[in-house]
Amino acid sequence: MKITLTVNGDDYPLDVEPRRILADVLREDCRLTGTHLGCEHGVCGACTVLVDGKAVRSCLMLAVQCDGRSVRTVEGLAGPDGEPHPLQRAFSAEHALQCGFCTPGFLMVAAGALEADPTIGDDPERVHGLVESNICRCTGYEPIRRAIMRAAAESAFADPSGGGEEPAAGGRPEF
């Protein structure tokens, strides 16, 4: 089946079998291997990407469901000039990764939430809820929580309006 995925702003015209999951198509067809498969049944969240700005498990979604939609992966987190996303800097600073396999999933869950609402850091419970959605086996989660809080604080600072505007769906972060 012929589809076009827009991944990190680039168009990928593809011919894919309808049964292929989004994660495999991103990894094998688009050669964007930053998205990792940790469980292939939607539990661990390592494969989380943003589809039209919303976090999805790319192991539970078929690539053909994303025809014409905008997909954002960890490769698309940094700014156009390569400037790291605040989450990337915060994850490093807080030692929120060790082996790094689950990391792209946590980054994308957090990026989706933070871009939908830059004030999320005002409510630690919401941040905790984000961290609860994925599995990490190395860090014990607390550094991930701190990293998201750190990036959220930075984002809120960079966005004094308090995030009143609706962010562009799947767009680049406003940093």
Added chain:
Amino acid sequence: MEQWARREDRRLLSGRGRFVADVAVPGCLDAVFVRSRIAHGVVRDVDCAAAREVPGVVGVWSAADLSGLPACAHAAARLQDLPPVPHTLLAKLSTAEAVAGREWPALAKDRVRYAGEAVAVVVGEDRYRAEDGAAEVAVRIDPLPAVVTPSAAADDSVLLFDGRSNTAFRGEAGTPIDETVWQEAAAVVEARYRQQLLMPTPMECRTILAVPEQDGRLTVWSGHQMPHRLRSELAALLGMPVDRIRVVVPDTGGAFGSKSAAFPEFVTVVYLAVMLGRPVRWIEDRLESMTAATRGRGQDQRVRLAADADGHLLAYELQIDADVGAYPHLGVGLPMQTAWMATGPYATPRVHASVRSVLTNTMVTYPYRGAGRPEATIALERSMDLLARRLGLDPAELRRRNFIPADDVPYQTPTGRCYDSGNYAAALDLALETIGYDTWRAEQTRRRHDPYALPLGIGLSCYVERSGGEPGGLHDFAGIEAHEDGTIIARCGAASSGQSHETTFPALVAATLGVDESRVRLIEGDTDAQPEGLGSFASRSAQVDGAALHHVSALLIDLARERAADLWGMPVEEVEWSDGSVHHIRDGSAAMDVAELVKATGPLSVDDRFESGMGFPFGAHAAVAEVDPELGTVRVLRLVVVDDCGVVLNPAIVRGQAFGSAVQGIGQALYEGIPYGDDGVPLLAGGLLDYLLPTATEVPPIEVKETRTPSPITPLGAKGAGESGCIGTPAAIVNAVADALQIADPGLLQMPLTPDVVWRAARATKYEGAR
């Protein structure tokens, strides 16, 4: 680089890490295994005919089919048939006696011995095609009765190998204790503990990619802890010279001990790549991992602990029936780690531990973070709490009275270990102070008088572990090269699976040489770049490889001084090294950076083997838990972990590992376990919804503290870090729950402490004097 805390971070945070599944090799085939759904049975038929007709399937083989493959396409290998799975001699994990007559076929031929054992392999143009093929393989297996616990298997009523007992190994540590000791002791406690089977569950499952090269060599990519071991095992299996194989370990998504062997799937994939002359890879998925990856722990224990009326320990006896899985190849001797560490931090005069390793119809047991030491610590520390209760002593006080005094270290234990360093009382004192022990005891007393308050318990766990490896495996290899452009390349035999070697080791080398960190780069995990090595296991990387890099750095300094002395025509004693430069002790004009020295005198490089002693890190963990007797739930209110791993190379990284390890320890205590049906098949249809790894929801407030008692076993003074939480934390939590419930029979609280277990225990008889 300063915006990244670790050198690994930049690529891992931007999706540019390279794990085995990310390596693109043109024409690579994907392997999928057809696995037995039956735990124990006779293989009647494996029919691959229909599978071979599936579009995109390149080949399908049962064990019987493989012997009929045409002569090997790969020039360097000499192969008749699929070789069997090798056994592990390292650290006495297995023995020749145990495996004799008990072959582990890479594909089961006539008998399956665990659910998930592979009976056929399919290779396809991609994973989807290969899975299509696997679905068409018709397997007929006649079931036999299955045994999934050591106690059920030990009576040999069901035999895994005809004509041979299921008991595949016996061992002991220490001297048997005379019955009169127990009869005459003022207090004796006895208990039985189950150390449940666990799944190590790194987020990246197992991976292997075998690429036959044009020149007849074979390149093997694998997420692995011991690339050199994998190379030598594969060379032996394939009949290839070791130097014809290159093993590369790229980024590895966690291992926790479970990625250090040559597994059945590895044997099959490499064999097929060689036979077909094509690249073949196997990227294990989670379902497979939950079925057929190695398990950790798995012991049924009986203990007796005796003390005099003053609470001085007299004797400790630990009997272990270990569940080592269906084949003895990887871990039949692993329970000896528990036996050797049975003494713990106490000056008990008599300690005896015995091991009986029993084959069961479960996937094979192998090291998982802690590897034998959690089992030792949990048995002893739960028993210490029982004894404290029996004697009417505070659990902290009982421990203090029995610690091996710091002045008595090095200390030879009755179970054959020589502790290198230790100040156990200091670790416990710090844990008690940090958690606010007296305040929590007061709160506990208050709640016991308040009929509406949930019961609260405080649990302690003091541990000693072992790091570096066992005799014969305490060394590693390292090298260092100075280049003309000023770069320093450090190499070692370790292989990181998330432990930040790329950050920590260059910093260590830079500090030793007095050069800027940015000049030093680490190479590891490539057997072509570093020809000899042992790897990363037994918490050894900092202790052994760190010390080895420290050692070769010092040798490089000596060599540079000699070179400079020759160049300048001076005695070497008059040439000094500082800050990456050689200079004359008095003549300021004779000085050059090591890079200039290389330009002037040629390449400067040193390789050496370094051997460490065994390290014995230790610590004390304390937990406060609240139990809801109506719901059976456990809420850990506070966890304090105090670990001592000697000299710390990078505090943030060690703390991070201690924290993550503690969370895995919580997993063993409260959540993780593999339920089996009567037919021996694991009841895990819901995958990770049935096997409960801790999520952020389950993480209590944890405080990580340390004491630092340097080890004399290497000049660096570092002992192992990273396994502490799995070792120390479970007993602290279980003891806290037992303390809250005050039950008379400790056997009712077996891990994991699920709501069902706790609810039942909450209804059991309380011990005498409970209120």
